Structures are given as structure tokens and as C-alpha cells.
Amino acid sequence: MHYLHIVLRYSALSPPIAMMAYFVIQKISNRKESRFMLEILRRIVQDVGAAPDLSSALAITVNRIRAAMKVAACTVYLADEDNRSHVLMATAGLNPQAVGRVRLGHHQGLVGLVAERQEPLNVADAPRHPRFHPVCEVCEEGYHAFLGVPLIQYRRVLGVLVVQDSAVRQFDSEEVDFLVTIAAQLASILNHAILSGATQELLNPLNTHTRALQGVAGAPGVAMGAVTIPHLLADLDDVPDRLSQEVASEEAAFHAAIAAVEQELREASDRLAPLLPPTEQALFTVYRMMLSSDSLIEDTLGGIRAGRWAPTAWRDAVLARVRLLEQAEDSYLSTRAEDIRDLGRRVLQHLRAGPDQHPHPAAGRCVLVAEDMSVAHLAAVPPEQLAGIVCLRGSALSHVALLARAMGIPAVMGLGDRPLGRFEGSDIIVDGYHGRVYVNPDPATRAEYRQLMDTEAALTVGLGKLRDLPAETQDGYHIPLYAKAGLLTDIAAARDSGAEGIGLYRTEFAYMVRESFPSEDEQYQIYRRMLAAFAPQPVVMRTLDIGGDKTLPYFTIEENNPFLGWRGMRFTLDHPEIFVTQLRAMLRANVELDNLRILFPMITTVEELDEALRLLARADQELREEGWPVTRPPVGVMIEVPSAAWQTGQLARRADFLSVGTNDLTQYTLAVDRDNARVAGLYDNLHPAVLKTVAYIIENGHRSGRPVNLCGEMAADPGAAVLLLGMGVDSLSASATSVPRVKWAIRSFSHAEARELARQALELETARAVRQLLNDALRRAGLGEIVHESA
Incomplete structure (x- = not known):
């Protein structure tokens, strides 16, 4: 077997670490006398990967390494949560009573030196090394040879792996290579354990401090509640084959289950009707149509009449359709396959539990936690009970995150590969501002967030008094403050926020929640309602912006690097039939209202802008010829990539206004995927x-x-x-929930103070320094309690 395949097959290494381990293994394998070490390595990796928990994995590691390398001792030290010390967590050869009790300072001893240097340390006679720190509890007297290797994952030192021997000698390169490879595997396991919270329990069994799990901020706000895992329904694949001669009773049970699920969907649709636009509500109709499919019902009844148990007959009918759709190389059909599977589980839950035993969320406030989440999952919980949402997958722009923002529900997305079962039965805090989650929070954390929620509630009441006041500095300088929107449900929130119009209406949302591209008339109805709701205040409508992490279920775009691929204007200019249809709908909707502003996204060249303007002129001319009294609205360019930023002058001469999209501009300037939790700490829009x-x-x-x-x-x-x-921007567009806070901040400074703050900030060298400058200024203005540090 190819050696890289061995590494990847028997480990959970990230590709860079796997590649490093590959070269080490290849180096080992090239020496004939050392090839037996490769087999030992493979066995260790297998045994560690199969360990039931972290303690067992560490114990297996130290014992196997000690035996393989024929050394006196092997020990693992783990860095504690604050990275202030290294704790001895497993050993073979040292005093077992020291496990969990011995702590070395972060810079203490040879272990600390390995962590500092982040490279192997090979010492022939450790007691003679100037950094040697004797610890009597570990009973390492008589040990001289020392080899320490750091456990590193994503540039973070998670711990140190050490082997010691009684002889005065240096370990040879073969032994160093072997330990480096094992350390790479162990670091990957430790990283997963950190994400799941296992290391916290292992390092601090008596510590009551709750560690935050880091994800991606999906929707702002803070929520507390009990975890509800909506998709822990009966599994179709677990249904046993069983025969039954009670045909009548099986048919009755099946019809009752179908009727129960239909009723659930109908009730859910009615509950969410005030919160969702018509396009979203239509999804429930689609679900009910799939559920009442004649062929699906008839196939199940046929199976029952052939002598099978109702759950078995239903399973066969559902899975046959699922397999058929999954075989089609089309993402839209694959999505429908998952819809059918989901409905199948819901019916099966009733069949197996009985009509009076179908589980519902417990009374009280609950937080939905799932790997992926659908509209049906949200609909399963009454709105007054739904406190928050946590998704292990998904991004800040995923469908669920958009719905959460529209419904005003705090959400955290992209929490990562974590064992879902660890959440079940837990209390949870959702911090939608920073993308953090606390499972079974300690009293101090709970009290801290309870106070924050009370402060937020009081602040919301206080900020409501600013609703009809302008965003004006203390010396009378006015800056228009607009709201952002994406769904028609955002209209009420934007109005209540005191915004002076819509600075960014993201039209792609209306595309993302449908089963096909919307027609010109359908778009016209949506745009007309949005424009009429704010007339004569301006509404800036961004043309279709898909690609990257925004996809359409009915139009597959598969790319290795979607953020640098076919997105924004690149897509719409390649599909003028889609683009012109949208432009026509916008121009028609603006008739007699005249508050439309059109914004082109992801412009990277002046040629793209020229072509977009040509197509706008074509749509305008077509409508005039058809008798529509249209007028050309102001047209803006979205500056969100470096190439556009450095051609601002040329683009500005062709457009009527510019709009800076700092989310993507930050992402492309810093080369950081803003929805990747692994590098979330590098994404900072205050970077100099x-x-x-x-x-x-x-x-x-x-x-x-x-x-x-x-x-x-x-x-x-x-x-x-x-x-x-202070930098001179002419207007700001924020989410409706943020508008009152931003207005309060603007009204707390003079224009001169803002300009001086900008001057100082532009001279600083780090984002941390900029943030400190701003926080100090806000605290002096009495606004410290509304500052949320960037995640």
C-alpha cells in the first residue's frame, strides 16, 4: 500500500500534517533494516484510533511507544485550557500516581522548552541540561536520554510527547522520525478531543469553569435553553424485517401515521405563516405533496398486503425512492432524496411509537441542535419555545442562518465535527454575536449571560427612544443609517429600527428558497412590495449574487475553490437571460415610486461593469418599447475585491455610487475564509x-x-x-438589530472626535491595537456595555 494511504487511512490527520507524516514514514521505509517500524506504526495508529475515549488513547500510545522503542519511559503532557502549564496525563515508566497531579509551568523544564521551540528536543543527558527541572513526584531518577516532540495542530501546541531512557545517549534519527509521526497522529486526536470538550474534563475534573465551543456567528443575540435534537427520529435503516398477518391493523396504523404527519406539517405551516414569506411557506405544501404521493402510498400498502409489517413496507417504499434519486448526479435531486428520507423518518416515528407517544419538545425554552437543519425542523417547535439554533455544519449565509436572522433567533453555525450525542439532555447557552456555545454552563457563566440578556432587553427598550431621531453627531453632522434586508419579513424590523431606508437588499434570498428560478412577474411582486414599503426612502437592490457559499438547490455549481470561482457578476454576465429578467423586474417595480438603487456585486474589472451597464440599458429600452414608463435608477458598484478597490477611480467614473462590502473585502484581502472556524481568529475587519x-x-x-x-x-x-x-464614509448599512446601537454610538461623538479616532487608527499596526483604541473611546463615551469583540 502507498505510504500516504496508510497515514490517511489509519488516522484523522489534516492533509498538511498527513503529508508531513508521509515524508517521515517514507524516510523510515527507505531503510531496509527499519521497515518493521512501519508495521508497528500502523498498529499503533489503528489501536489508538479505535480507543473508546481519550484516556484510553493516551494510555495505549505511551505503552505501545515504550515497547516499540524499547525505552524506560514514555509520557504525554497536555497543555491546559489557558496554555499556562503542561499537565502529565499518561505515562508508562514514570510514577502512575503523578498522572493528573504534576503540572509544569508553560516555560518550565525541558517539556516547556519543547513547547517554546515547537520542534523536537534530543538531549543525551537531561539532568545536565540548564533547563532541566527535577520533579520528585514522577520518580525519574536514573533517566538520562530525553527526546521530546511537540503535539501541534493548526499552529497550536496541544502538548508534548516524551520518551526517556536510562543510558546517556542521543536518540538516533530513526527514533526521532518515528516519534514525530506518532506525535502528528496524536495531535489530530487531541484536537478532536478539544473540540468535543473531552480534554476539559480530563485536565480539570474538578474545575467548574465552562469552556466555550467556537463556531461561526449565524444570527445575533444570546439564548439559553434545553437542547432538543430534532432529527433523532426513527432510522429507516434500522427497521427490522418482520412479517405480519394482521393486514387490517397494519393498514390502519399506516394511514394514522400518514395523517398525523400531514397534521404536523399543516400546524407547523400555520404557526410560521406570520414569520415566513410565501416562497418559504410553499415548502410545506411540497412536503405534503410528497407525503401523499399515490405511488408511495400504494407501494407501502402493497407490501403490507404481501404480509410485511407496516414499518418494513414503508421503509422499502421510501428507500427505493431515496436510492433512485441519490443515483442521479444532480444536487437538486439529492436534496429531494433527503427530504423524502426525512418524511420517511417522521412517519416511521409514529408507526413505531404509537399515536400517543410521538415525542415533542419539552415545555420551556429550547435550543435546536443538529448536524444539518431544515425548515421542517424549525417548524417542529412552537415559535414561543424556540430560543436558539446550533448547527454543526453550515455557514453564516446558509438557509437556516438566514431564517434565524429573519425570525430574530440567535444562531451559531459551523460548530464542527463534534459528537452530537454529547449535547443531548444538556442545558446550553448560544452566543450568536461571537459564534460561541456553552454546554451545561457553570453558575458563573450562566449568571454572566443572564445579566447580558437582561442588559440587552433593557438596552433594547432604551434604544427604542432613538427610533425617530437622526444618526447625527453631537456637533450636528448627519450620516444616513440604512438597514439590510433579504426577506420580505425584514420590512417590519427595518422600519422599527429607525433606519432611513434599505442600504442593501440581497435579492438572492428569493432565489435560494425556491424550487426554480423565479419569473419576472414573481420578482416584480417581491421588489414592488419592498420598494413600496419604504418609499420615498431609498432601497438599494443588489442583483443576484450567488456562488461561494451561496448556492441554488436547482442550479449546480461544483468548483474546487468556489470563493474564487463563478460567482457574483461572473455568473450573471454569463447568463444574461437571468440577469436581464431580474433587471426588468426591478425597473418595472420602480415605476412611479422612484426610490430604487441598483447595485452590482463582485465587480472585478471595468469591462464587467461596462457589460452590466449595457445589459441594464437593454432592459430599460425593452420596457420603454413595451410601453412601461420606466426611469433609469442610480447604479452602484460593490467594492469587495482588491482589484476593484485599486480601480475605484475608474469604476466611480462609470457608476453613480460605490458600496464597500467589507465581509468579502476582508476575506479576500486577508486570504481568510470567514466561515471556516479553523481560521476564524485570523478574520478581522479591523486589520490595518x-x-x-x-x-x-x-x-x-x-x-x-x-x-x-x-x-x-x-x-x-x-x-x-x-x-x-471619521474616515469619511457617506452612509452606513447595518442589520436592523444593529441600527439602534450604531445610531447611539454616532450620537455620542462629535464629527471632530470621529476624525481624530480614524487618524489614530490608521497609524496602528495590529487589529488588536485598533480594537483597543475603539473600545477605550466607547467606554469614555459611556458605551462600553454595547461593545462586542469581533469573533
Whole structure:
């Protein structure tokens, strides 16, 4: 077998670490006398990977390594949560009573030196090394040779793996290579254990401090509640083959189960009707149509009449359709297969549990936790009980996150590969501001977030008094403050926030919740309602922006790197029939209202803008020829990639206004995927490079006589909003929930103070320093309690 395949097959290594281990293994394998070590390595990796828990994995590791390398001792030290010390957590050869009790300071001893250098340390006579730190509890007297290897995953030192021997000698390169490879495997296991919370329990069994699980912020807010795992329904694949001669009773049970699920879907649709637009409500009709399919019902009844148990007959009928759809190489059909499987589980739950035993969420506030989540999952919980949402997968722009924001429900997405069972039966805190989750929080954490929720509630009441006041500095400088929207349900929230219009209406949401591309008339109805709701205040409508992490279920785009691929204007310019249809709908909707502003997303070249403007002129001309009294609205360019930023002047001369999308601009400037929890700490829109780019865009936009709006999440941060005001931005667009806080911040400073804050910030070298500057300024203004540090 190819050696890289061995590494990947028997480990959970990330590709970079797997590649490193591959080269080490290949180096070992090239020496004939050492090939037996490869087999030992494979066995260790297998045994460790099959261990039932972290303690067992560590014990297996140290014992197998000690035997394989024929050394006196093998020990694993793990870094504690605060990375202040290394705790002896497993040993073969040292005093077993020291496990969990011996702690070495972060920079203490040879173990600390390995962690500092982040490279192997091979010492012939450890007691003579100047950094040697004797610990009497471990009983290592008489040990001289020392080899320590750091356990590193994603640039973080998780611990140190050590072997010791009684002889005074240096370990040879073969032994070093072997231990490095084992360390790579162990680091991957430890990283998974950290994500699942297992290391917290192991390192601090008596510690009551609750560690946060980090994900991606999906919808703002804080929620507490009991975990409900909605998809722990009966598994179709677990249904046993069973015969039954009671045909009549099996048929009756089956019809009762179908009727019960139909009733659940109908009730769920009615409950969510006030919260969802018509396109979303239509999904429940689709579900009921699939459930009442004649062929599905008849196939199940045929199986029952052939002598099979109702659950078995239903399983066969459902899975036959699932397999058929899954075989089709089409993502839309695959999605329908999962819908049918989900409905199958719901019916099966009634068949196996009985009509009076179907589980419902417990009374009280609950938090839905799932790997993936559907509208049906949300609908299963009454709105007054649903406190929050946690998704192990998905991004801040996934369907569920968008719905959560529309419904005002805090959500955390992309929590990662964690054992779902660990959440069951737990209390949970959802921090939708920072993308954090606390499972079974300790009293101190619970009290802290309870106080935050009370403060938020009181603050919301206080901020309501600002609703009809302008976003105006203390010295009378006014900056228009707009809201962002994506669904028709956002209209009420935007109005109540006191926004002066819509600075970004994301039209792709209407595409994402449908079964096919919407027609011109369907789009016209949606756009007309949005424009009429805010007339004469402006509504900036961004044309279709899909690609990256925003996909359509009925239009497959498969790319290795979607964020650098076929997205935004690249897609719509390649499909003028889709683009012109949308432009026609927008222009028609604007008739006699005249508050439309059109915004083109993801422009990277002046040629793209020229082509988009040509197609807009074509749509305008077509409608005029058809008798529509349309007028050409102001047209803007979204600046969200570096190439557009550095051609701001040329783009501004062709457009009527500019709009800076700081979410993507930050992502592309820093080369960080903003929805990847592994690198979330590197994504920061206060990075000096981002601030300098934004300042350049504003300066060159004004030089060309064009106003510059900013519509990214940066505009929702009160401190960043004041900074942007000082940099000269002409208007800000934030989420409706953030508008009152941003307005409060703007009204707490003078324009001169904001300009001075911007001057100081642009001279700083790190995002941390910028954030400290802003937080200090907000605290001096009495706004410290509304600052949310960037995740």
C-alpha cells in the first residue's frame, strides 16, 4: 500500500500534517533494516484510533511507544485550557500516581522548552541540561536520554510527547522520525478531543469553569435553553424485517401515521405563516405533496398486503425512492432524496411509537441542535419555545442562518465535527454575536449571560427612544443609517429600527428558497412590495449574487475553490437571460415610486461593469418599447475585491455610487475564509490592511465625486461605525438589530472626535491595537456595555 494511504487511512490527520507524516514514514521505509517500524506504526495508529475515549488513547500510545522503542519511559503532557502549564496525563515508566497531579509551568523544564521551540528536543543527558527541572513526584531518577516532540495542530501546541531512557545517549534519527509521526497522529486526536470538550474534563475534573465551543456567528443575540435534537427520529435503516398477518391493523396504523404527519406539517405551516414569506411557506405544501404521493402510498400498502409489517413496507417504499434519486448526479435531486428520507423518518416515528407517544419538545425554552437543519425542523417547535439554533455544519449565509436572522433567533453555525450525542439532555447557552456555545454552563457563566440578556432587553427598550431621531453627531453632522434586508419579513424590523431606508437588499434570498428560478412577474411582486414599503426612502437592490457559499438547490455549481470561482457578476454576465429578467423586474417595480438603487456585486474589472451597464440599458429600452414608463435608477458598484478597490477611480467614473462590502473585502484581502472556524481568529475587519483599503476607496470615490456607502458587518459594530464616520464614509448599512446601537454610538461623538479616532487608527499596526483604541473611546463615551469583540 502507498505510504500516504496508510497515514490517511489509519488516522484523522489534516492533509498538511498527513503529508508531513508521509515524508517521515517514507524516510523510515527507505531503510531496509527499519521497515518493521512501519508495521508497528500502523498498529499503533489503528489501536489508538479505535480507543473508546481519550484516556484510553493516551494510555495505549505511551505503552505501545515504550515497547516499540524499547525505552524506560514514555509520557504525554497536555497543555491546559489557558496554555499556562503542561499537565502529565499518561505515562508508562514514570510514577502512575503523578498522572493528573504534576503540572509544569508553560516555560518550565525541558517539556516547556519543547513547547517554546515547537520542534523536537534530543538531549543525551537531561539532568545536565540548564533547563532541566527535577520533579520528585514522577520518580525519574536514573533517566538520562530525553527526546521530546511537540503535539501541534493548526499552529497550536496541544502538548508534548516524551520518551526517556536510562543510558546517556542521543536518540538516533530513526527514533526521532518515528516519534514525530506518532506525535502528528496524536495531535489530530487531541484536537478532536478539544473540540468535543473531552480534554476539559480530563485536565480539570474538578474545575467548574465552562469552556466555550467556537463556531461561526449565524444570527445575533444570546439564548439559553434545553437542547432538543430534532432529527433523532426513527432510522429507516434500522427497521427490522418482520412479517405480519394482521393486514387490517397494519393498514390502519399506516394511514394514522400518514395523517398525523400531514397534521404536523399543516400546524407547523400555520404557526410560521406570520414569520415566513410565501416562497418559504410553499415548502410545506411540497412536503405534503410528497407525503401523499399515490405511488408511495400504494407501494407501502402493497407490501403490507404481501404480509410485511407496516414499518418494513414503508421503509422499502421510501428507500427505493431515496436510492433512485441519490443515483442521479444532480444536487437538486439529492436534496429531494433527503427530504423524502426525512418524511420517511417522521412517519416511521409514529408507526413505531404509537399515536400517543410521538415525542415533542419539552415545555420551556429550547435550543435546536443538529448536524444539518431544515425548515421542517424549525417548524417542529412552537415559535414561543424556540430560543436558539446550533448547527454543526453550515455557514453564516446558509438557509437556516438566514431564517434565524429573519425570525430574530440567535444562531451559531459551523460548530464542527463534534459528537452530537454529547449535547443531548444538556442545558446550553448560544452566543450568536461571537459564534460561541456553552454546554451545561457553570453558575458563573450562566449568571454572566443572564445579566447580558437582561442588559440587552433593557438596552433594547432604551434604544427604542432613538427610533425617530437622526444618526447625527453631537456637533450636528448627519450620516444616513440604512438597514439590510433579504426577506420580505425584514420590512417590519427595518422600519422599527429607525433606519432611513434599505442600504442593501440581497435579492438572492428569493432565489435560494425556491424550487426554480423565479419569473419576472414573481420578482416584480417581491421588489414592488419592498420598494413600496419604504418609499420615498431609498432601497438599494443588489442583483443576484450567488456562488461561494451561496448556492441554488436547482442550479449546480461544483468548483474546487468556489470563493474564487463563478460567482457574483461572473455568473450573471454569463447568463444574461437571468440577469436581464431580474433587471426588468426591478425597473418595472420602480415605476412611479422612484426610490430604487441598483447595485452590482463582485465587480472585478471595468469591462464587467461596462457589460452590466449595457445589459441594464437593454432592459430599460425593452420596457420603454413595451410601453412601461420606466426611469433609469442610480447604479452602484460593490467594492469587495482588491482589484476593484485599486480601480475605484475608474469604476466611480462609470457608476453613480460605490458600496464597500467589507465581509468579502476582508476575506479576500486577508486570504481568510470567514466561515471556516479553523481560521476564524485570523478574520478581522479591523486589520490595518483592511482599514487602509477602505480609506483608499473612500478617498478615490470622493475624488471622482461619488458617494461611498459601507454595507458589511463592519457597519454593525458601534466602534467601527464611528471609525468609518471619521474616515469619511457617506452612509452606513447595518442589520436592523444593529441600527439602534450604531445610531447611539454616532450620537455620542462629535464629527471632530470621529476624525481624530480614524487618524489614530490608521497609524496602528495590529487589529488588536485598533480594537483597543475603539473600545477605550466607547467606554469614555459611556458605551462600553454595547461593545462586542469581533469573533
